[in-house]
Ligand SMILES: [Zn+2]
């Protein structure tokens with residue numbers, strides 16, 4: 156069974172369930188490893204402008220860490236890891252580094268959810284796609300993803316082609332951009348995340364596209380797997396499909412983390 160290293164909790168304000176609810180489902184589905192990666196507080200905004208429906212507050216972060224740590228100690232039927240999903244916001248690297256250093260995370264997922272102030276994966280802001288040049292948008296997005304990979308902050312780049320979420324597809328051929336990005340992942344020493352949330356949105360496809368994942372494989376970028384579950388029943392969502400995706404790209408092992416160190420799990 157593949158590990159699921161991208162689980163949210165009700166703390167982020169747009170998911171349901173607590174850590175135990177997710178672990179119980181994981182166990183019932185035969186998983187042996189899970190990792191929580193709830194949304195980091197919106198550290199780049201002044202506290203008064205942080206949206207409680209997008210991420211936990213900074214006051215809630217110690218409680219999140221403690222709830223995962225407690226579960227680690229008390230729930231011995233499977234291996235549980237403490238992660239966090241951290242937005243990459245250029246110019247705020249030092250603030251993020253300081254925040255991350257205060258907690259014993261096993262791993263940090265790096266995510267690009269914003270282009271400037273536009274939350275391009277937010278259903279409430281989807282009309283902005285119609286105002287943009289789509290190819291230019293894809294170029295901007297991937298350039299930011301590459302910058303995130305090279306920032307020295309993250310262990311994994313999550314949902315690395317999230318820009319396709321609402322089904323607005325680039326007109327240009329993306330192979331060159333994919334290759335540049337795969338090369339940046341290798342150079343930055345990050346893993347690529349294969350994430351099944353793309354199957355549940357208009358994109359209708361796992362993140363990242365298979366051509367992109369194949370290039371990651373060619374550049375020897377290690378891979379992690381996540382459902383991005385925001386509800387307990389979504390743990391290990393699409394696990395048959397993700398396995399096929401990994402094998403089609405040539406991967407035979409996936410990464411799990413402990414204290415920011417990689418361990419490989421064979422999937423053949
Ligand atoms: Zn995300």
Ligand SMILES: [Zn+2]
Nearest residue numbers: 161163240383
């Ligand atoms: Zn997520």
